[in-house]
Amino acid sequence: MLQSIRPLLGRIKKHDKTALAQAITFAESDFSSHKEIFSLSIPSSIRRIGITGPPGVGKSTLISHYTKYLLKKKRSVGILSIDPSSAISGGALLGDRVRMQEISGNKKVFIRSLSSKGALGGLSPATSAVLRLYELWGFDDILIETVGSGQSDIEISMLAETTVLVMIPQLGDEIQALKAGIMEMVHVIALNRAEQMQAKETISSLLASFSAASDKKHQPPIVELKNLFAEGLEKLDAAITVHKKSVNSQFSAFKSHRIHQEALNLAFHDCTMILQNNALKTSKGTSVLALKENLLKSLKRSL
């Protein structure tokens, strides 16, 4: 086992998969490696694409098919797939590769599965560090797949410049689309299984909710993916490129926003760790507010 991440970084630039794999393990389990990782740059040329949506809508399968499409365009692809960890054992079953068999092993593709390690929000505590390592490699496209997510899992939209929400027909009516949360953070909506009869209804309720918004600028394009991804990938790619161009026109703003978010994530993680450790030590009591005060005091002391 290596003692430091440093020797790996040079090898990652030379596209050594073993080095990238071991560096990711460092990023996940040894936060002292973050000093080196977060001094790496955030290049504007890379497309960072977040793929989010409820469980079972086809996020992993979309990634597999979209990656095949990108490979045909001679692009290299880094994939980061996050699956939930068990709140009981801390273990995880990471099964996204099952859907990605056709692209696994390709020289221009790297796939890593991460456990959410108890974090909420759809990502894992080390996601932003791993993203930096992918950027160091210099993939043309980086696809980040969130855990099957709910309405409020918006963390992905802080890290990836383009967030794609994958949906299938009949997930909910117009009221669902009107609610705050992920719906207002997405840049592209990919409607999978759009060949189904009910897809028209879904699209019209989405459009109706957009037209009710006061900010008419935020109307993410809806891309229809049909017949097991045989149709629609080209339109999806075009929509992502259009959005990427708009981000790049003000890239420094995106960058400072992301750095801010990365810092917040790390600070949040540290505080959570301290609180959880201290909670075990804090004597039991019956008053919620008194216990809360004790925990906050212990947090202040630990900091």
Added chain:
Amino acid sequence: MVGTKRNIRVLVAKPGLDGHDRGAKVLARALRDAGMEVIYTGIRQTPESIVSAAVEEDVDCIALSILSGAHLSLFPEILKLLKQQKTKKFLLVAGGIIPEGDVSQLKKLGIAGVFGPGTPLQTAVDFIKSHVRV
């Protein structure tokens, strides 16, 4: 559970042409419940795809499940490819329908543990836990 704890990572892989993976799934679930991060890649994996998944996922252990009887042709191929990687040593274990007469040959190849039908799940869990150095 938010943390930096290093969990044991295991790749559960099915080489060859088996169509059934109930056993692999049951094992994957048991390892998950023992606190490990289990990467499952599905049925009909080639030696190449197994090795590339093990490298990319930086696993500690590769658990091979095979029912077809092709273990003596597929496992050596996997081990050959693993040796070509300039990566760390993986703990290798195997399970499924493997005749007892073949076990010593597999162990010579470098498969540390072979678990046949009827092995209690806890035996496999304990073996991996005690042989992986994290």
